[in-house]
Amino acid sequence: MLIELTDVRKAFNQGKPNEFWAIQGITTQFEVNRISCLKGASGSGKTTLMSMIGCLSRPTSGRIRLQDRTISSLPERFLTQIRRHTFGFIFQRFNLIPGLSVVENIMLPAYPLGLKASRLRGRAERLLEQFLLADKASNPVEWLSGGEAQRVAICRALINDPQILIADEPTANLDSRLSREFMALLDQLSKAGKTVLISSHDPVVFDSPCVDRVVELEDGLMVAGER
């Protein structure tokens, strides 16, 4: 067991007339070394739940534990440390920074570590090789195709060698061939020891043989996948 959620709830605009409970009490666990998938229609709360697990936001109530540490109540400083060392994010729209080159985008999460330039560069180049982007290293990211941008986002998520990868609807902008290729990449990473948490309403993802567990969300509640 690695990630444990206990009655996690999240409200937006709490106390205001437009108060909205996006997550309405979720209790579950996600295991190490597995690929878990959050399945659900748009608006069901997938992004909100993954943000809380990834320390990008805090639950309104309930508890999230990572290993043996309760992260849901930590102050911002510690959340940043956890984000930096434990999580790698692959965002739905990739969120690469335009104007920066491929390799600069990839190195971004590592700047605060203050690594030696040669070591940092070495790490980035190894990832670029691995994900077949070596010849694109100094191109601006605007020049990339969808599949390439996706792989750059993966490289960026991996630069600090995190234990957990979080991917929010990663195939939404890819065709089905690229989506299958992406799942194959995730499979490799999982076999190499990473824990993967992925959200999607794409059957290519949740029906993929490499997904170990599917949790289904509906209106902020788990409707399937409990154990």
Next chain:
Amino acid sequence: MIALLRKQRYFIDYTLGTMMRHKGKSLGLLSVYTLIIFMLASVMLFSHAMRSEAVALLANSPEIVVQRIQAGRSVMVPADYLQRIGKLRGVTEKRGRLWGYYYDPAVKANYTVMASEQDQLSITDIVIGEGIARTRGLSIGDYLTLRSHQGKAFSFRVLRLLESDSELISSDLLLMNPQGYRQLFGLDESLYTDLVLSVRNPREIQKIAEKLTRLLPDSRPILRSEILRTYESLFSWRQGVMLILLLGSVLAFVIFAWDKASGLSAEERKEIGILKAVGWETGEVMRMKFWEGVIISLMAFLIGYLAAYLHVFYTSAGLFEPVLKGWSVLYPRFQLTPSVDGLQLATLFFFTVLPYTLATIVPVWRTSITDPDLVMR
């Protein structure tokens, strides 16, 4: 420790990269900011330089000047007033002066003409300041023709050029033989323009002035300290007027800076969200923006100040000469002696660089303390 330094380097590199990416915004900010610094610094440098010139100008002037007043206007002083003053205790020297202005239509400028006894000038010799030499294209040995009060042309030979620390003193000065002066302006032997008294002990000046008004009821003694004060307030007043004029542009700048530097574009806000999401601390994001503010404001300050320095001391503050110099538009062109006031420099720095840097930091802080989960959407 080394890791910390490397970290700073990465942040600065990243900042420079960001500024290059937003070239339009950075350059726009830089140029407006530079212009403001340039204007403020120009006014400050100019008025400071003018004040120093005034002090230099008066340093060698006599302690007391005596004018004669008739019907409320100053008129020529009869030479026998020197005898009427007689011997006053504390006065080391007393003499009559001959001076006035000559309007030269050729260059549309007034020269200050003074009779000089020290220079042993012959009746056709003159000594001129550099301003006159420049505007008339005269050098030693050349002739300058002036028209007398009767319209008769007098030719004078340039014997020498005046040298002085302060061009304001000497630039428009024309020295000639007293006899030549009297002929040119048609002035009687028995008259002077004014009288000057040298006093060794400054504490006696006031008392001597009082004695003078008793001895010569139609005279007006003018003390050097009073002139100095008048100059000071004149320059301060003019500087004030300029600063008020500038206030409008400064305000515009503040609004502009607030809008541009502080108002973050959607793109920048997203960038901050991404940086935070991938593990940058709030402080690290802010440091980056801090460097951006520092780089822009320091560059603007240095360029603006340097430009102002060149403007004031190498082009004689060409841009606002008419406003600041006002009392004589016919003044020959002159050059100011470079001088910088440390306090003014520091004031300018603290009222421009500091607030700007703060203005850039605050909104970034507000953006970067909010949850970065927005970038997920």
